Amino acid sequence: MANYWLPVAGAALIAILTFGIPLFLAEYFPWRSLRDQRLGKPTVVTKSYEGRTVLITGANGAFGSRAAKIFALRDVKTLILVDVMDCRGVKEQIEAELGEMNKTKPNILVWQVDMMTFAGCQELGKKARELESLDHVLLTAGILSFHRRESPEGWETSLQVNFLSTALISLLLLPFLKSSPGNPSPPVLTFVTTFGIYPSSFTMSVPKHGSYLKHLSNNKDGMEQAHQYGRSKALLLYFARELAARVSIPGDGIRKVTINSADPGSAWTPLTNPNQAKLIPRLIMNFGARDPQICATALVNGVSASAEAHGKIMQDFDTATYPPFMERKSGRMAQQRVWEETRSELETKVPEVKPLYEMLARKSAL
Template identity: 30%
Template structure:
C-alpha cells in the first residue's frame, strides 16, 4: 500500500473493522498475552481461550485488575484456561522474574503477544528511561528476547512453528527518526533526553511504535530464514481503550474530505483484537506463512511499513537500534547476550 496519510487512516476506520479472518484449534497449546487485563489485550485472550488453548497466560501489572480480567474471560468464554501472571514492564527486574518463572513453570510456549503499551504527554523517569521508551520498546524487547529460547524449544519439541507478535500501530507512518536523533551518538539516549521529549512529546507514542517495527524487522533479520519462530508486528487500528488516559484533553482528530468533516472513528477493542489473532495465526493459507516473517500486519493482510522504515536511513537506524538495545538490555541481565549468541546471528 505504501505510505499512509492520516486521511487514509480516518477513511479506513470509517469503513469498519475486518472480520476475524483466522480460526484455529489451539488444543494443547500455550499463549501469553502481555497487557491482558483491558482493551485489545483481554479481547485477544477471549479469542485464544475460545479456540481451546490449553493455557492462556494473562500477563498484567495489577493483581486486582488481573483477577477481575480472568473472571471476565471465564464468564465470556465458559473456559477456565486463563491464568494471571504478574508482569510490570515499568521494571526490568519484573520482566526478568517473569521470564525466569516461565522457564521453570511455564512449559511449552506457542504464541507470545507483546501488547502492553503506554501513551503519555508527561516525562516520567522509569529506572533512568523515559516511561514510553522503557515500556513500549526496551521492556518489550527484553521480554521478547528472554522468551525466545522457550519459543524455539517448543517449536523443536513439537515440530511446529511458533509466533512472536509485537503490537505496533499504523501511526508509525506519521513519524520518522529526525536528523537530530539519527546524527546523535545514540538514538535511544537522545530520545531519552527530557528536553528532547518536551519539545516533541506529541510524537513520542508514534516514535515508540516505529521502534517496534524496526525491532521486529531487526530481530527477524537475525533469525535464520527458515527459523520455526516467526516474528511480526501488528496494527490493531484505532480502538476504544485506556491507552490515551494519560494524555490530557485527548480528542480524536478531524479531517476534511470531499466537502465533509470526518472524525477519526474508534473501533471496539474486540474489533482491534482480531488483528492480533491474524498476526498470531495467519495467513489463512499456510503456503503464505513465510511472507509474514518480519512483516507489518494490518487489516487481515501484510502491509508495507512506512517509507522511512524502507529507506536507507530507516535501515541504518534499524541496525543501530538493534545494537543499542542489546547493549542496554545486557546491562540489565547477561542472559540477553547469551540468547543472542546461542539463537541469533550476529
C-alpha cells in the first residue's frame, strides 16, 4: 500500500512545483516584474517640457522631489510643488542647481495641502483655478502607517491619504487639465501604484453586506495594518481604472485627457526605511529595490505618456498587466463597488464634485 501512495505523492509534489507555485507567485509575488525593475535603467523619454505646467503631490518626498528636478532640468515653464510639508527647500535646491548650470529657472509655486481632510483637498482644487494650463499631474503623495489611526474624516489614515484624498484631488483637478499651446499631446494625470497590492490582495475579500470601504478601514493592528498600504493602493488602482474608462467615453464637459497609473518600483526611502528592521519586508524590498532616481524617472515617463497609455499601468518604458484578482469577474464587481461607495462618500462631504460625478455617470451610460 505504501508503494502505491509513493508515486501519487511524487506526482502531487511535481504538480505543486509545476503549477501551484507559479500560480501562487502570479497572485501574490510578481517576482519577474520586481527583477526586471531592479535591473531596469529607464531614461527620460521627453527631451523638453518647454511652456508646460506640471503639478506634483508629495513633492517633498523621495520620488516627488526627484521628479520635480527632472522636469526643471528640461525647461518646464511652471512647476507646482504640493505637499503636506513646506516644499520651499526643494524649490531652493532646484533654483540653486539650475543657477550653477546657467539654466533658466521655472516659475515654481509651493502649495501645502492637508490630505487628512477633504477640506484640505478642496483648498488645493481652488488654487488650481488660477492656472492657465495644466499639462501633467503626478500624484505621488502617500503614507505608510504601521499603527492604525483615524483621520478627522473617520477613515483609517492610509485609506484617507493614499486613496480617498488622492481620488478627490484627481476629480478636483480634472476640469483644469488643459494642454499648453506648445504641447501637442493631451494632458496626463498619473496615479502611483505599487507591487504591494499583490501580497495585500488576500486580505481584500469583499463582504456580502455593508460598506466595502468601511470593512477595509475598520481594520486592526497586526497583519491587516501591515497590508494597509497595499490595500489602499489597490482601491486607488480600482478607482483609476474606472475613472479612465469613464473619461475615455466621448461626451461634453471633459477635455480629452490621458489617465493612467505608474509603477516606479521599490526603493529604500524615508517612507520605507522602517522596514529595514523587519526580516520579511526587508528581504522583499532588497529583491527589487533600486535607486530612487530611477524610480522618479519611471514616474516622469508615466506622466509624460501618449494617449495610447490611457487606462494602463506604466512601468519603465512599457506597460504592465493589472493584478490577476482585478481582472476576474469578482474584481470587476469590486471595482464598481469601490467607485459607487467613493462617490457616495465624496458627494456627501464635498458637494462640489456631484456635477462631475453626474457627468461621468451619464458618459458611462452612453
